[in-house]
Amino acid sequence: MSLNTAAATLRVGKSVLLQPTSLTLKGGEITAICGPNGAGKTSLLRLLSADVRPSSGGVSLNGRELSQWRAQDRAQTLAVLPQHSSLNFAFAVEDVVALGRSPHASGRQRDQQIVSAALAAVDSGHLRGRCYTDLSGGEQQRVHLARVLAQIWQPSAHGERYLLLDEPTASLDLAHQALLLDVVKGFAAEGVGVCLVVHDLNLAARCADRLLLMRAGEVVASGPPAEVLTVAAVKAVFDVDVQLLAHPQSGAPLVIQNESDKKLR
Template sequence: MSLQARGIEVWRGRGCALGPLSLELVPGEVLAVVGPNGAGKSTLLSAFSGELRCAVGEVLLDGQPLLKWPSRERALRLGVLPQESSLGFGFTVLEVALLGRSPHVSRGEGSADMEVALAALDVMDIRHLASRPYTALSGGERQRAQLARVLAQLWDAPTDGHRYLLLDEPTSSLDLAHQHLVLEEATRFARKGGAVLAVLHDLNLAARYAHRIAVLAGGKLVELGPPSQVLRAELIASTFGLQVQVVQWPDVAGPLVIPSGRASPPA
C-alpha cells in the first residue's frame, strides 16, 4: 500500500516539465521534496494528486490507478494543500474546516463532523478564529485554515487502505512558531499511519522533520534518501548554487545547513 509514481512524465506544451521519474510515498513517513525554483516540485505534487495527467507512466493509489478511483473514495484517502487556495465567499473559518468533511456527509454524522472540524482548528491553533470570515484573515491564518480543512477531510482512517497528505509549501506564509507547528502535525499524522509529501524550501526544516528527502532539479530526481545522506555540501552547491557547511548540532534532529556564500550556477 502506497502512493506511487511509476516512470511518469508530465509535459507542458512541447516540453517535458517532469520526468521520467519514479517515486513512492509510503505510510508512516514524511517525504520532503526540495529543489531550486522551477525544479518541478509543484508539478510532481500535482501529478501525485491527479490534478495533472501524466503523458507517460502512471500514479497508483494503494495499488490501483489514481484516476480510476471514484472521486469520493479518493477524497477519503488523499488530501491536498496547494500553494494558493482561493476562496472568495464569506465563509467563516469553521465553515472552511467543515468543507473538508464533504466526502463524509453521506454517513449522516453531522455532529461528529462538527467535532472533527473544531478539533482540526485546535490542531492548527485557530479555534479562536472560528467565527471570523476567511476573507478577513492574514495570509498565514488562511494557510492554517486551509490545512485544518484538509486535516478534517482525512481525520478518519478508511476501513481499507491508507491516508496521504500532500502539502505544497505549507510553511511559506507562516511565522517561525507555526512553521514548526505544521510540520510537527505532519509527523504526528505519519506516526498514526498516514503518509505526508511536503514541498519545502527550507532545507533545515526538511532535515528536522522528514524521514526522506527527494531533491529535484530540471524536472529530474537528483537524489533520494534520509537527510543525513542527501544533504551534502557538494550536492547543495551543484543543485542550488550555494556554498554551505553541513554540520550535526547537538540535540537537533538531522544535519544543519549553514550558508556560506554563492557557488557557481547549478548545471
Template sequence: MTALLSLSGLGVTRKKRQILDGVSMEVKPGELVGLLGPNGAGKTTLIRTALGLGAPARGSVRLGGDPASALAPEERARRAAYIPQDRTIAWPVTVETLVGLGRMPHSASRTENRAAIDTAIAEMGLDAMRLRPATELSGGERARVLIARALAQSAPLLLADEPLAGLDPAHALSLMNTFRRLARGGRGLLVSLHDLGIAARWCDRIILLSGGHVIADGPPADVLDAALLERVYGIRAHVSQGSDGLMIMPVDVLEQTHTHTSPDPA
C-alpha cells in the same frame, strides 16, 4: 506494506517543455517525506499530477495501490488530501464552514464530522477565529485555515505544496510538529519545502528534484550533503550534526552552474 502514493515513470510535458521526466517514487504509511528542489524543478507539477490535476501525464500514478485514474473523485479525495500553494479564498464563509468543506468526501455522521472539524481547528490554533469570515484573515491565518481543511479530510495521505509559506517561525515549527505527529500515527505525507534546515530536522526522507528528474531519494543525512546542495542549488552550505540532529545553514551563492529549469508553470 502498500504505498499510499506510488509514481512510476511519471512524465509531464507542457508547451513543448519537459516538466517531469521518468519520476518514480513512493510514500508509505508512517513517512514524512520532504520534496525539495530549486524553483522550476517540478515540485508543484509532481504534486498536482499525483492528484489528477493539471496536464495529462505519462507513466502511472497509484493511490493506496489502485490506479488513480480508476478512482471516482470522491474516493480519490478520501485517499489523499491536498494543501495547495495558492491561498486564495473566494467566498466570505466562516473559518468553521471552510474547514468543514474537508468533510465533503465522507458519508459520516454529524457527530463524526463535528469531531473531525473541531480537532482540525484546535490543531491549527484557530478556535478564537472560527466564526470570522475567512476572507478577512491575514495570509498566514488563511494558510492555517486551508491546512485545517485538509486535516479535517482525514485522508491517509496528505500532499502539501509549500505549506510553510507565509507562516511565522513559531507556526511553521508547530506545523512541522503536527506533520510529524500525523506520520507517527500512520499517515503518509509528501511536503514540498524550501527551507533546507527544516527539511533536515523533521523529514524522514528527502526526495530531491532538479530539472524534472529525481536526483536523490533517501534519509536527510544521505541527501543533504554540501556537494550535492552545491550542484543542485548552486550554493555553499554548512552541514553539521548537532544535538538537535542534522543542521544546514546556507552560506553563499556560488556561480550559477546548476541546471534547474525555469519557474514551474504549475
C-alpha cells in the same frame, strides 16, 4: 499499499516539466521535496494528487491506478493542500474547514467535532467564528491546513491515507512552522503517508524520513536527509555554497549558506 509514480512524466506542449520519475510514498513516512524554483516539485505533487494525468507512465494509489478511483473514495484517502487558494468569499472559518468533510457522510455532529479538533490542532480554535476573508495570509494558510486535516481525520475504508502539502510553511511564523511539523509527525505516527514541498532545507531535515532533491524536472538525490544533504549535492542542485553542521540538540544536518563572494570582496 502506497502512493507511487511509475516512470511518470509530465509534458506541456514541447516543454518537459517532469522527467520519468518513480517514487513511492508509504504510509507513516514523511517525504520532503526540495529544489530550486521550476524544478518540477509542484508538477510531481500535481501528478500524485491526480490534478493532472501523467503524459506517460502511471500513478497509483493503494494498488489501483489513480484515474480509476471514484472521486469521493479518493478524496477520503488523499488530501491535498495547494500553494495558493483563490477563495475570496466571506465564509466563516469553521465553514471553510467543514468543506474538508464534504467527501464524507459522517453526520453533522461528528463533522463538527472533527472541525473543532482540526482547528485546535493548528492553533486556530479561536478563529472559528471569524470571517475567512478578514484573516491574515498565515491564518488563512492554517485554516486550509485544518481543512485538509479534517478531510483525512479518520482512517479511510480504502487503505492508507496520504497528505500532500505544497509549501505549507510559506507564510507561517516560526512558532507555527514548528507546530506544523509536529502535526505532520503526529499524522505520520498514525500511519498517514505525508509528502511536503518545502524551500527550507533545515525544516525538511528536521521532519523528513526521506528527502528528495529535484532539479530541472528530475529527482537527483533521494534518501535520509543526513545522507542526501552534502555540500556537493546542495551546490549541484541550488548552485550555492554552504557549510554543513549538526544540530546541537538533534544532530540533524544543519545547512548554513556561506557569505557570497561578492560581499567579501
